[in-house]
Amino acid sequence: MFESLTDRFDTVFTRLRGRGRLTEADVDEALREIRLALLQADVNLKVVRDFVARVRDALVGIDLSTSLTPGQQVVKVVHDELRQILGGETLKVTYASRPPTVILLAGLQGAGKTTTAGKLAAWFKKREGRNPLLVGADLQRPAAVEQLKVLGAQAGVPVFSEQSDPVTVAKKGLAEAIRLGRDVLIVDTAGRLSIDAELMDEVRRVSETVEPHYTFLVIDAMTGQDAVATAEAFHRTLELDGVILTKIDGDARGGAALSVKEVVGRPIVFASTGEKQDEFELFHPDRMADRILGMGDVLTLIEKAEAHVDAAGAEEAMARMQEGRFSLEDFLDQMQQVKKMGSLSGLVGMMPGLPKELRNAEIDDNALGPIEAIIRSMTPQERRDPSIINGSRRLRIAKGSGTTTTDVNALLDRFKQMQVYMRQMAGMSGLGGRVARSAVRRNNKKAAKKSKKRGR
Amino acid sequence: MLTLIIVLIVVAVVLLSTATFLVTGRRRGRRLEAPPGRPPAPPVTRPTQPPRPTEAGPRAPPQPEIAEPAVAEPAVTEPAVAEPEVAEPEAAELEVLEGEPEVLERPRFRDRLGKARNLFSGYLTSVRGREKIDATTWDELEEALILADVGVDATAKMLDDLRSRVRKEGLTTPDALVDALKGDMVSLLEGDRELHLQSGVTNVWLFVGVNGVGKTTTIGKLGQRARRDGHSVVMAAGDTFRAAAADQLAMWAERVDAEVVRGNEGGDPGAVIFDAVQHAAAKKADLVLADTAGRLHTKVNLMEELKKVRRVAGREPGHVSEVLLVIDATTGQNGLVQAKQFADAVEVTGVVLTKLDGTAKGGIALAIASELGIPIKLVGLGEGAEDLVDFDAVEFVDALIDAD
Numbered sequence: 001m002f003e004s005l006t007d008r009f010d011t012v013f014t015r016l017r018g019r020g021r022l023t024e025a026d027v028d029e030a031l032r033e034i035r036l037a038l039l040q041a042d043v044n045l046k047v048v049r050d051f052v053a054r055v056r057d058a059l060v061g062i063d064l065s066t067s068l069t070p071g072q073q074v075v076k077v078v079h080d081e082l083r084q085i086l087g088g089e090t091l092k093v094t095y096a097s098r099p100p101t102v103i104l105l106a107g108l109q110g111a112g113k114t115t116t117a118g119k120l121a122a123w124f125k126k127r128e129g130r131n132p133l134l135v136g137a138d139l140q141r142p143a144a145v146e147q148l149k150v151l152g153a154q155a156g157v158p159v160f161s162e163q164s165d166p167v168t169v170a171k172k173g174l175a176e177a178i179r180l181g182r183d184v185l186i187v188d189t190a191g192r193l194s195i196d197a198e199l200m201d202e203v204r205r206v207s208e209t210v211e212p213h214y215t216f217l218v219i220d221a222m223t224g225q226d227a228v229a230t231a232e233a234f235h236r237t238l239e240l241d242g243v244i245l246t247k248i249d250g251d252a253r254g255g256a257a258l259s260v261k262e263v264v265g266r267p268i269v270f271a272s273t274g275e276k277q278d279e280f281e282l283f284h285p286d287r288m289a290d291r292i293l294g295m296g297d298v299l300t301l302i303e304k305a306e307a308h309v310d311a312a313g314a315e316e317a318m319a320r321m322q323e324g325r326f327s328l329e330d331f332l333d334q335m336q337q338v339k340k341m342g343s344l345s346g347l348v349g350m351m352p353g354l355p356k357e358l359r360n361a362e363i364d365d366n367a368l369g370p371i372e373a374i375i376r377s378m379t380p381q382e383r384r385d386p387s388i389i390n391g392s393r394r395l396r397i398a399k400g401s402g403t404t405t406t407d408v409n410a411l412l413d414r415f416k417q418m419q420v421y422m423r424q425m426a427g428m429s430g431l432g433g434r435v436a437r438s439a440v441r442r443n444n445k446k447a448a449k450k451s452k453k454r455g456r
Numbered sequence: 457m458l459t460l461i462i463v464l465i466v467v468a469v470v471l472l473s474t475a476t477f478l479v480t481g482r483r484r485g486r487r488l489e490a491p492p493g494r495p496p497a498p499p500v501t502r503p504t505q506p507p508r509p510t511e512a513g514p515r516a517p518p519q520p521e522i523a524e525p526a527v528a529e530p531a532v533t534e535p536a537v538a539e540p541e542v543a544e545p546e547a548a549e550l551e552v553l554e555g556e557p558e559v560l561e562r563p564r565f566r567d568r569l570g571k572a573r574n575l576f577s578g579y580l581t582s583v584r585g586r587e588k589i590d591a592t593t594w595d596e597l598e599e600a601l602i603l604a605d606v607g608v609d610a611t612a613k614m615l616d617d618l619r620s621r622v623r624k625e626g627l628t629t630p631d632a633l634v635d636a637l638k639g640d641m642v643s644l645l646e647g648d649r650e651l652h653l654q655s656g657v658t659n660v661w662l663f664v665g666v667n668g669v670g671k672t673t674t675i676g677k678l679g680q681r682a683r684r685d686g687h688s689v690v691m692a693a694g695d696t697f698r699a700a701a702a703d704q705l706a707m708w709a710e711r712v713d714a715e716v717v718r719g720n721e722g723g724d725p726g727a728v729i730f731d732a733v734q735h736a737a738a739k740k741a742d743l744v745l746a747d748t749a750g751r752l753h754t755k756v757n758l759m760e761e762l763k764k765v766r767r768v769a770g771r772e773p774g775h776v777s778e779v780l781l782v783i784d785a786t787t788g789q790n791g792l793v794q795a796k797q798f799a800d801a802v803e804v805t806g807v808v809l810t811k812l813d814g815t816a817k818g819g820i821a822l823a824i825a826s827e828l829g830i831p832i833k834l835v836g837l838g839e840g841a842e843d844l845v846d847f848d849a850v851e852f853v854d855a856l857i858d859a860d
C-alpha cells in the first residue's frame with residue numbers, strides 16, 4: 001500500500017545523504033518534495049502542513065552548516081517525525097473481567113464494516129480462542145443482516161439480529177451473549193455519514209446501550225482528504241479506540257491512515273488485506289513506519305518464516321548457495337516454503353533492500369504456476385544441471401508444462417543470472433551487505449525485546 | 457534466521473523476475489493459460505449455446521420471488537434470530553414512492569449539499585472578498601482544490617492554465633479569478649452525459665467498480681427511474697461472490713418493481729448476465745441493469761473476469777450500451793488509477809459519482825473527466841431510491857470550490 005511513498009522518500013533521502021553540504025535551498029527543496037509525496041498519497045493537507053512545519057522547526061535547532069553529515073541529520077528528523085505520526089503500539093486486547101468484551105464497529109457507507117465484522121469474529125475465534133457473537137445492527141442496507149449471517153456461518157460464529165431498531169437489536173444482542181456465555185460481542189452497525197445528525201445520534205445510543213470496550217472506526221484505505229472530517233466526527237460522537245483500515249491490498253497510497261492517526265490520536269489496530277475471511281491482520285504501526293521509510297519489515301518476515309519455513313532445509317540451501325551449487329531442485333523446494341508464507345507481493349513488501357522495480361512488481365500468485373510447472377517438467381538430472389538442456393529437451397519441457405520454449409529459456413536465464421546474486425547475498429555476512437545487515441541488526445534487538453516479553 | 461531471510465529473498469527475487477517476464481509474455485498474447493478466477497472457479501460457460509433452462513434465473517412475474525435467499529442458513533445455532541424479513545420496511549417505502557410519482561421531485565445538488573456546504577465556506581468566500589490577486593490568493597485556490605481531492609497534478613495544471621488566462625485576459629480581482637477557474641472547470645467536465653438506449657436490442661448497462669462504492673444501490677435507484685420512464689427492467693445479479701449480494705439486489709428489484717435474475721453463489725457471473733439478457737429478450741424488456749462484484753483494479757484475474765463478463769453481455773441479442781464506473785466521492789487519488797484500469801479493461805462510458813451527500817467533494821471525478829475524458833453521468837445523493845440525479849457540471853463545481 002505505502003510503496004509509492006516509500007519510493008518517493010527513498011529518492012529524497014538518497015539525494016540528501018549524498019550532499020556534503022546543505023544550503024537552505026536544498027532543505028526547502030527536500031521539504032517541498034516531501035510535502036508533495038504526502039499530498040499525492042492522500043495525506044490530509046492540514047496534516048501535511050503541520051508535519052512540514054514540525055520538521056522545519058526541528059531543523060532550525062540544528063546547525064546544518066557545521067554538521068559533517070547534514071543530509072543524514074535531515075533524514076533523521078524526517079524519520080522521527082514520521083514515526084511520531086505513524087507509530088504506536090500494536091493492539092493487545094484486554095478482555096473484560098465480566099464478559100462479554102464488547103466491540104462496536106462504525107463508519108461510512110461502503111467502508112467494509114460487515115466484512116470486517118465477520119473477519120474480526122474469525123480472528124477472535126481462531127487466533128484468540130474466544131467465542132464471539134455477532135450482532136447485526138445494520139437494518140438499513142438491504143440484505144446486510146443476510147450478509148452477516150453468511151459471514152458468521154463461514155467463521156462458525158452465531159449471529160443475532162431482528163427487525164426492530166438498531167438500539168434494541170444491540171441491547172438484545174448483549175443479553176443474548178450473556179445468556180449464551182459468549183465472551184466477545186461484535187456489533188456491526190449501518191454505514192452513516194458523519195453529518196447525518198440523526199444517524200450519528202442513533203449510533204451514539206447504540207454505544208450507550210452496549211457500552212463497548214472497544215470502538216473501532218472502519219476506514220477505506222482509498223479515502224482521500226475527507227478521512228479527517230469523518231474520523232473527527234466519529235471520534236467526537238463515539239470516542240474511538242482505534243481504526244481498522246480496509247482494502248489495503250489495492251494500490252492506494254494509504255495517506256488516510258496517517259491523517260486519521262494524527263487527528264484523532266488513535267492507532268490503526270487491524271488491516272484488511274483481501275476479501276477472504278483470513279485476510280485480516282493486527283496492524284503494527286511501528287513496523288509500518290519502517291516500511292514507509294524503506295527499511296522493510298523484517299520482523300514480520302521473520303515471524304512468518306518461523307511459523308512456516310523448515311529452518312534446517314534453509315540452512316542447507318544457504319550452504320549450497322555459498323558454494324554455487326544451488327540447483328533448480330533446491331529452488332523448487334524453497335519456492336514451496338515461500339508459498340506457505342503468503343502472497344509473494346505481500347512478502348516482497350517486507351523485504352529490505354530490494355530494487356524498486358521488484359518491490360513494486362504487481363505479481364499475481366497464480367503467475368507462479370507456470371514456473372513451478374516448468375521445473376516439474378524437468379528430469380532430476382536437468383534440475384541439477386540445467387546446462388544439459390538442449391533444443392529437444394527444451395521442447396519437451398515446454399510441452400510438459402504447457403508453456404513455450406521462450407518461457408523455459410526465460411526461467412533458465414533468470415536462474416543463471418541469479419546465481420551470481422545468490423553468492424553475493426549468501427556471502428553477505430562476510431562481505432557486508434549494507435541494507436540487510438543493518439536491518440537484521442535492528443531486528444535482533446527487537447527480537448530480543450520481544451522474546452523477553454514472550455517469556456513473561 | 458538470517459539464513460532463512462536470505463534464502464527467501466533470493467528465491468523471491470528469482471520468482472518475481474521470472475514471473476514478471478512470463479506475465480508480460482502472456483499479455484502479449486502468448487498461449488499460457490489465464491490464471492483461474494476466484495474459487496470456486498466456475499466452468500467457462502459458452503453463451504453461444506442455447507439459453508440454459510432458467511432454473512437459477514428469473515421468477516415468474518409479476519412478483520420476483522425473494523423469500524428464499526440462495527444462501528444456506530448458517531449451520532451454527534442461531535440464538536433467537538428472527539428471520540430477516542425482507543419485504544416489510546421496503547414495502548412501506550415503496551408505497552410512498554410509487555403513490556404519486558409525478559409529485560416527487562428529484563433532489564438537487566443544492567438541497568442535498570447544504571449540510572456539507574458550510575464546512576467549506578470561508579474558503580473561497582474569503583478569497584473573493586479580497587482586493588487583489590496575490591500569492592495568498594493562489595495558495596488558497598490550491599488548497600481548496602487539494603482539499604476537494606482534485607489532486608496535486610490536476611490542481612497544478614488547472615492553476616497554470618488559470619495563470620496564463622489571468623495574463624491574457626488581464627484579470628485583476630480575485631472574484632473574477634474564481635469565476636474564471638470555475639468556468640475552466642466546467643469546460644473540463646464537458647462530455648456526453650446521455651445514458652444510451654438503443655432500440656431493437658436488449659440494452660445492457662454494466663456497473664463496475666471497486667468494493668463498496670455503491671454499484672448495487674445505484675442499480676436500484678436507476679431501476680426506479682427507468683421504471684417510471686416506462687421501461688421494463690431486468691436486474692442481473694452478476695455479483696456471485698460477495699455474501700448475500702444477490703439478496704441485496706433482489707430486495708431492490710422488489711422495491712422498484714423490476715425483475716431480477718440470479719445465479720448460484722460462487723457461480724459464473726457471465727452466465728447470470730447472459731441468462732438475464734435472454735430473459736429480458738423473451739419478455740421484451742429493453743433494459744438489463746447488470747451488477748458485478750466489487751473488485752480492486754489491481755487484481756489481474758478479476759479484471760480478466762470482468763472483460764469476459766462484458767463480452768458475454770454483448771452477445772446477441774444483448775448490446776452493452778453503457779459501462780458505468782461507480783466512484784465513491786470519498787475516494788482520493790486512487791480513483792484516477794481505478795478509472796484508468798477499468799477503462800482499459802472494459803471501455804467505461806461514464807462515471808457515477810456516489811455519496812456526494814457527505815462531506816467529501818468528489819474532486820477526483822474532475823481529474824477522471826479531464827485526464828481520461830470519461831464523462832460523469834450520474835450523481836448519488838443518498839441511500840433512497842430517489843437519491844440519484846443527473847450530473848450537472850455547474851452545480852458540481854459550485855459545490856466543489858465555492859460556498860456561495
Ligand SMILES: Nc1nc2c(ncn2[C@@H]2O[C@H](COP(=O)(O)OP(=O)(O)OP(=O)(O)O)[C@@H](O)[C@H]2O)c(=O)[nH]1
Pocket residue numbers: 109110141191193665666667668669670671672673674695698701748749750751782810811812813814835836837838839843
Ligand atoms: N450516503 C450515501 N450512501 C450511499 C450512496 N450510494 C450507495 N450508498 C451506500 O453505500 C453502501 C454500499 O453500497 P452498495 O451499493 O452495496 O455498494 P457496492 O458497490 O454494490 O458494494 P459491493 O457489491 O460490496 O462491492 C450501502 O450502505 C449504500 O446504501 C450515496 O449516494 N450516498
Ligand SMILES: [Mg+2]
Pocket residue numbers: 671672673695701747748749750
Ligand atoms: Mg454490490
